[in-house]
Amino acid sequence: MKVAITGMGIISAIGSTVDENFESLVGGRKAITDIDHIPTVHAKAIKVGEIKQSNADLAHELGLASDNNYTRTAMIGALAARQALQNAGISDVNAYKTGLISATSVGGMDTTEKHYYEYFNDPALVKYISAHDGGDVAQKIAETIGLKGFVTTISTACSSAANSIMLGARLINAGKLDRVIVGGTDALAKFTINGFKTLMILTDGYNTPFDDNRKGLNLGEAAAFLVLESDKVVKEQNKKVLAYVSGFGNANDAFHQTASSENGEGAFLAMEKAFKLAGLQPSDIDYINMHGTATPNNDLSEGRAVIRIFGEQNVPDFSSTKAFTGHTLAAAAAIEAVYSVLAIQNGVVYPNLNFETPMQEFNLIPQTEIKYKNIDHVLSNSFGFGGNCSTVIFSKN
Amino acid sequence: MKTYINGIGCVSAQKTDGDFASGFHVNQATNVLPIEKPEYKDYFSPIAARRMSKAVKNGIVASTMAMKEANLEMPGAIITGTGMGCIEDSDKFLKAIIDNNEEFLTPTSFIQSTHNTVAAQIALGLECKAYNFTYVNAAVSFESALIDGKLQLDEGEADAVLIGGIDEMTDYTASLFKLAGFIKKDEEGSFPILESQTPGTVFGEGATFFVLESKKSATTYAEVVDIEINNEIEADILQLKVFDFLSANGLGVDDIDLLVVGINGDAQFEEHYRELTQKQFVHTPQAYYKHLSGEYNTASAFGLYLAANVVKTQNVPPIVQVNGQTKPEYKNVLLYNHYRGIDHSFTLISKA
Known part of the structure; x- marks a missing residue:
């Protein structure tokens, strides 16, 4: 099984284009800063990976009219999707049977939380009531790129975008679609900041994936x-293929609503399924882009699952890129898919920033310096609340 | 591989535990329909229930019913759709943030606010480690789950899958929907759906789950033949789209024995429905259901519950008939739904 990737678009704290993101990654430049756009009482206690463009900047870039009701989540999603189409050289999005699969955790919450009680006093804000749900975000992206057809959205917390990649590949494989734009988008919100704060899994400094003192x-x-894109479209249009989706797996940890199990059962099962589908062995993997959120629970559980799959002595070069970008929730697996493809194209393993002390529970040392080598296969993990575990494998050929 | 509906569980504004349609009643006195509460204590302890939102409770009840009917113990996939998600907990957490200026918060409602909570709680309860997905795309949330479930069976990824649509309503969301004009104005006093001249609709909430299996069984309702979703369809090409969908399945308009439409009484958004009910399908028996279920993003799952029961019982209850036409046999049923002009879905089911 393999499905061709022919275009990518991204906007994150470390860059507004694919090139900018890559330059930041290889330059070791993280973008974890104080928060500028959201007034919060926690401003001094947290740092975030924030896109520094204001909503007005984003609306201007999209050419939106002043009476638009795009949320920040929709705007950054629309910008990334537009880039991806340009990158794939697609001018008529409806020329083939084309779909859009978006992913988001809180959709238009960034706007809802701003106006929650004001809707009843300010008629000008009523337009945002319909912009709260995840489907509105996808519809706005579809409008921006002019797509009319299969449009849906996945929300499985922090694994969401891995599942949109998975669904897209399955639909192409089954011949249901010729082309599909897959990914995810999530803007920062007071809602998620406070949610993760109450769970006591936000650091007050810079996140340190796989460090004992994380x-x-x-x-x-x-x-x-x-x-x-399907093989048919790639052939007909002589498309340049950036890399392939060669395997994926989805499993549920079925352990706890928010915490991962001790031995990473769900993660283990997701990776196992991905290998089976890809027809690859763990020894074929040249780089693992870890979920690596730098919470005590995730890194321990994920580490144990990786050891169960690869063997403690045989874990390939691995890193988490969340020290660069922060944890971007439903978008995380999509930005890390872009990073995985770039790793293959450029033969590079990104450094796991901020690592100092190995974890006591096992002997896993992330790649801390940038490393250039041939990369044929990258495995990328993403896990979310609700026990949702997903793995995607990207391959050069 | 074929896809059969072998079990259904439905929590809605209607009583659905007796014979098909025996508990149906139309309530035109309110613009937000309350659900007929199931006996929750038959499914979980009152202590456990206190921590659960309506969506979780109704989702667990409906999924348990569907699995019990199909005699399925462990699904090969759990796939849910929810347009608005767990808004009860989401509202609770957001209000606490705003009212207490981001202080004195507890994580419970945040934890339960994520859209995948229902699918996750079902998986936890069953200790089901299989494929687990949640779709959140407004009026096609349930159809996305249905497409995925069918794909699981078609591609041999699973033999039996549990799929469902869940949405809950809260007072605050209802007040916002009234402000935005999505719900009919309180002053109207009476809220008919078919003969409505006013904008807005009557809302509801509910959870409807289905067990889909690749094998026919003694409990089979119908076969799910095909599903198609489209974010936008101009009204003037809707008929063409329907023809294409039917002909891709080797059928024509005359082969359709019942058209089930998601008409919701919003006079501003009836054009698409009329394109079918008053033109090409004018001589086809027609049914509607949102006067029974109310509108919500996954109300179309209630529509599928209705359609599957029609095929199984070969009876279209008068309470759901639109044009009074009937047929001696109901073999092929086409469902068509959209909400406020976007997120159109065609679902085709057949007698198994």
Whole structure:
């Protein structure tokens, strides 16, 4: 099984284009900062991976009229999807049977939380009531790129975008679609900041994935979309293929609503399924882009699952890129898919920033310096609340 | 592989535990329909129930009913759709943030606010480690789950899957929907759906689950033949789209024995429905259901519950008939739904 990736678009704290993101990754430049756009009492206690463009900047870039009701989540999603189509050289999005699969955790919450009680006093705000749900975000993205057809949205918390990639690949495989734009988008919101704060899994400094002294995650915001195309379209249009989706797996940890199990059962099962589908062995993997949120629970559980799959002595080069971007929730697997494809194209393993002390529970040392080598296969993990575990494998050929 | 509906569980504004349609009643006195509460204590302890939102409670009840009917113990996939998600907990957490200026918060409602809570709670309860997905795309949330479930069976990824649509209503969301004009104005006093001249609709809530299996069984209702979703369809090409969908399945308009439409009484958004009910399908028996279920993003799952029961019982209850026409046999049923002009879905089911 393999499905071609022919285009990518991304906007994150470390860059507003694919090139900018790559430059930041290889330059070791993280973008975890104080929060500028959201007034919160926690401003001094947290740092975030924030896209520095204001909503007005984003609306201007999209050419939106002043009476638009795009939320920030929709705007960054629309920008990333538009880039992905340009990158894939697609001018008529409806020329083939084309779909859009978006992913988001809280949809238009960034706007809802701003106006929650004001709707009843200010008629000008009523337009945002319909912009709250995840489907509105996808519809706005579809409008921006002019798509009329199959449009849906997945929300499985922090694994969401991995599942949109998975569904897209399955639909192409089954011949239901010729092309599909897959990815995810999530803007920072007071809602998620406070949610993760009450769970006590936000660090007050910079997140340190797989470090023994890790204190939690930095939240981030981002959107990324990838274009998947069938072999037929690739052949007919002589398309340049960036990389392939060669395997994926989805499983549920069925352990706890928010915490991962001790031995990472769900993660283990997701990786196992992905290998089976890809027809690959663990020894074929050249780089693992870990979920690696830097919470005590995730990194331990994920580490154990990886050891169960690869063997403690045989774990390939791995890193989490969340020290660069923060944890971008439903968009995380999409931006990390873009990073995985870039790793293959450029033969590079990104450094796991901020790592100092190995974890006591096992002997897993992330790649801390940038490393250039041939990369044929990348495995990318994403896990979410609700026990949702997903793995996607990307391959060069 | 074929896809059969082998079990259904439905929590809605209607009593659905007796014979098909025996508990149906039309309530035109309110613009937000309350659900007929199931006996929750038959499904979980009152202590456990206190922590659960309506969506979780109704989702667990409906999924348990569907699995019991199909005699399925462990699904090969759990796939849900929810347009608005767990808004009870989401509202609770957001209000606490705003009212207490981001202080004194507890995580419970945040934890339960994520859209995948129902699918996750079902998986936890069953200890089901299989494929687990949640779709959140407004009026096609349930159809997305249905497409995925069918794909699981078609591609041999699973033999039996549990799929469902869940949405809950809260007082605050209802007040916002009234402000935005999505719900009919309180002053109207009476809220008919078919003969409505006013904008807005009557809302509801509910949970409807289905067990889909690749094998026919003694409890089979119908076969799910095909589903198609489209975010936008101009009214003037809707008929063409329907023809294409039917002909891709080797059928024509005359082969359709019942058209089930998601008409919801919103006079502003009836054009698409009229394109079918008053033109090409004018001589086809027609049924509607949102006067029974109310509108909500996954109300179309109630529509499928209705259609599957029609095929199984070969009876279209008068309470759901639109044009009074009937047929001696109901073999092929086409469902068509959209909400406020977007997120159109065609679902085709057949007698198994």
